Amino acid sequence: MTTVLLASFLGSLWTVAAVLDAPPSSYLLAWFGIVLAATDLRHHRLPDALTLPLGALLLLLQFHRLGAAALTALLFGGAHLAIRRVRPALMGGGDVKLAAALGATLTLPSLLPAAILSSAVTLAMAAVKRSRRVPHGPGLLAATWALTTL
Template sequence: MTTVLLSSVLGSSWAVAAVLDAPPSSYLLAWFGIVLAMIDLRHHRLPDALTLPLGAALLLLQFHGLGAAVLSALVFGGAHLAVRWWRPAFMGGGDVKLAFGLGAALPPQSLLFAAITSSAVTILVAAFRRRRAVPHGPGLLAATWALTTL
C-alpha cells in the first residue's frame, strides 16, 4: 500500500511540476520529498544519506544566485537550529539539517511564509494522525515544494 501511495504522490507531483513548467529543483524536491516524508512519518528520522545530497543539489541548482541561496539556507536553517537549541523536544536534528538544505531553494523573501506554511502542514498532519508528536520534515518538504513549484 505504501508503494502505491508513494508512486501516486510522486507521479502527481511530477505532473504538476511539468504542467507549470517548474524549475529543476521542483522535480528534485518531489522525488526526495516523498521518500524523506515517508521515512520521517514511519521512523521519525531523516537520514543524512538523503538530506545532505538533497541540500547540496539544491544549492548547486542555484548557481545563478548562489549568494542569495546561501543566505536563505543560513537564515532558514539557523532559525530551525535556534528552535532546536531553545526547545530540543520540539525539533530533531534531522529537521535542522533538512531546513538548511531546503533554504537554498527558497528566495529570501519567502522564508517567513515557508516557515508558517511548514508549521501549518505539520499541525494538519498531527490533527490527521491524532497525535501531538509528529515529525516536522513532511511539513518542511511540502511547503518548500509548493513554494518552488507554484
Template sequence: MPTVLLASVLSALWTVAGVLDAPPSSYVLACFGVVLTAIDLRHHRLPDVLTLPLGVTLLVLEFQRLGAALLGAVILGGAHLAVRTWRPALMGGGDVKLAAGLGTVLALPLLLPAAILSSAVTLAVAALRRTRNVPHGPGLLAATWVLTAL
C-alpha cells in the same frame, strides 16, 4: 502497496510541476520529498544519507544565485537550529539539516511564508493523526515544494 502509493504521489507531484512549468528544483524536491516524508512519518527520522545529498543538489541547481541561496540556507537552517537549541524536544537535528538545504531554493521573501506554511502543515498532520508527536520534515518539504513549484 506503499511502493505504489509513493509512486502515485511522486507521479502527481511530477505532473503538477510539469503543468506549472516549475523549476528543476521542484522535481528534485518531489523525488526526495516523497521518500523523506514516508521515512519521517514512519520512523521520526530524517537520514543524513538523504538530507545532505538533497541540500547539495539543490545548492548546485541554485548556483546562478549562490549568494542568495547560501543566505536562505543560513536563515532557514539557523531559525530551526535556534528552536532545536532552545527546545530540543520540539525538533530533531534532521529537521535543522533539512531546513538548511531547503532554504537554498527559497527566495528571501519566501522564507517567512515557508516557515508559516510548514508549521501549518505540521499542525494539520498532528490533527489528522490525533497526536502531538508528529515530525516536522513533511511540513518543511511540502511547503518548500509548493512555494518553488508555484
C-alpha cells in the same frame, strides 16, 4: 501498497511541476520529498544520507544565485537550529539539516511564508493523527515544494 501510493503521489507532483513549467529544483524536491517524508513519517528520522545530498544538489541548481541561496539556507536552517537549541523536544537534528537544505531553493521574502506554511502542515497532521508527536519534515518538504513550484 505503500510503494504504489508513494509512486502515485510522486507521479502527481511530477505532472504538476511539468504542467507549470517548474524549475528543476521542483523535480528534485518531489523525488527526495516523497522518500524523506515517508521515512520521517514511518521512523521519525531524516537520514543524513538523504538530506545532505539533497542540500548539495539544491545549492548546485541555484548556481545563478549561489550567494543568495547560501544566505537563505543559512537563515532557514539557523532559525530551525535556534528552535532546536531552545526546545530540543520540538525538533530533531534532521529537521534542522533539512531546513538548511530546503532554504537554498527559497528566496528571502519566502522564508517567513515557508515557516508558517510548514508549521501549519505539521499542525494539521497532528490534528488528523490526534497526536502531539508528529514529524516536521513532511511539513517542511510540502511547504517548500509548494512555494517553489506553484
